Amino acid sequence: MVANCLFCKIAKGEIPVDKLFEDDDLVAFRDIAPQAPLHFLVIPKRHLAGPNGMVGGDEFLIGKIMAAGARLARENGVESFRFVVNEGAEAGQTVFHFHLHVLGGRAMAWPPG
Ligand code: AMP
DSSP states (O other), X not given: OOTTOHHHXXXXXXSOOOEEEEOSSEEEEEOSSOSSSEEEEEEESSOOOSGGGOOTTHHHHXXXXXXXXXXXXXXXXXXXXXEEOOOSGGGTOOSOSOOEEEEESSOOOSSOO
């Protein structure tokens, strides 16, 4: 738990969210400002700032997050979706606790802006 980390607080249940799934390692919840008909985030419960903060052993955790994101997209009626992970402010990261965006339910443009 990192003090003043919004997603650590969400992981601990201190801030209410529209939760889709939770287990010992991760929480999935709908984004508060959805950018697609389906837009949710999957976060590790343990604080990890972003991909640059990954250390040995985190590969399994991130793989588990991706598998949960895909499964939850399908369970919410979306077979085609986009995963986004922003690393650093220039890439658009605003919350510095790793989160996988899962977006679907509309056509996506490429390249992203
Ligand atoms: P990023 O810009 O990649 O760091 O994404 C942060 C995401 O967190 C944004 O899409 C926000 O809309 C979302 N967000 C911020 N606060 C909350 C919250 N309390 N509940 C759900 N999503 C949130």
